[in-house]
Amino acid sequence: MIVCGALVVPPTSPVYTPHELAHKRVALDYGNGTAYAGLQMLEGAMPREAVTTCAAATSPAERFAGLMRGDFEATVLQEPWITVAEQAGCRLVSTTFFHGTWVATPDVSVEAYAALLRAITRAVRLINADKRRYVSYFIRDWPGHPEVAELRPHDFNLGRIQLKDPGPIPEDEARWAWDWMASWGLIAGTFDVTTQINRTVEREAHELAAAVRAG
């Protein structure tokens, strides 16, 4: 699954581009992919010393509420809260996409992982054939939140819902991610693919799962 993260400002904000967030507080849920996506969107627009962040709740519902209260200038949201924000008149000043990555214990067998990959591949194809049918999943994740319950399938921008067949992690991308995190002081040590990725299990599982992709 490809995750979409959007840098969002409230309706009354004078900010229209990510560059204009220099030296302004951007709320990030540190330790989560959306926070790293936020940092990458910001540093693509300004020098690192101009990137100014503050700690925010893990829940995008709380980050959205804080944004609307004016607790900070911007935050990063994911679906369905990007759509909620748009419905509320907020502006997206940047969007980006990133992979979700599976982390497994050593006891996950090749056969079990291959079965998981085959099932997910079939699901990806079902969803991609009719994305609108499945956007209700984003709504059902948030019971008790009226702003989400009010969303209708046609409110969602399907371009932000991207899925692809699962595949091995490209070593370059893993290394770039590691080095980038290290450059921010978020991780220590140097990247060693042999300790981070079990290439044997990964390769054998993907080979076992490959038959469904050819089908």
Add this chain to the structure above:
Amino acid sequence: MAMTMTIERVMAFMGLDVLVAKDEGLFTAEGLDLRLAALPPDEFQSAAEGTPTKPTTNQGKLQARGEAQMFQA
């Protein structure tokens, strides 16, 4: 006999494919009994308690104590 695997709970924004596969019986069709485990609410820590270099992510907590075999990061 079906294989069993427990993964940490996923939400649609990063695991729509997993949720649809489960509801559509696709894991079962592959001989995999996939179970989703959620962190008890009282153990959930907000990222607001963390710092960039010392985050308080909840990802991987169940895996770390042997209650899940996989999680998404």
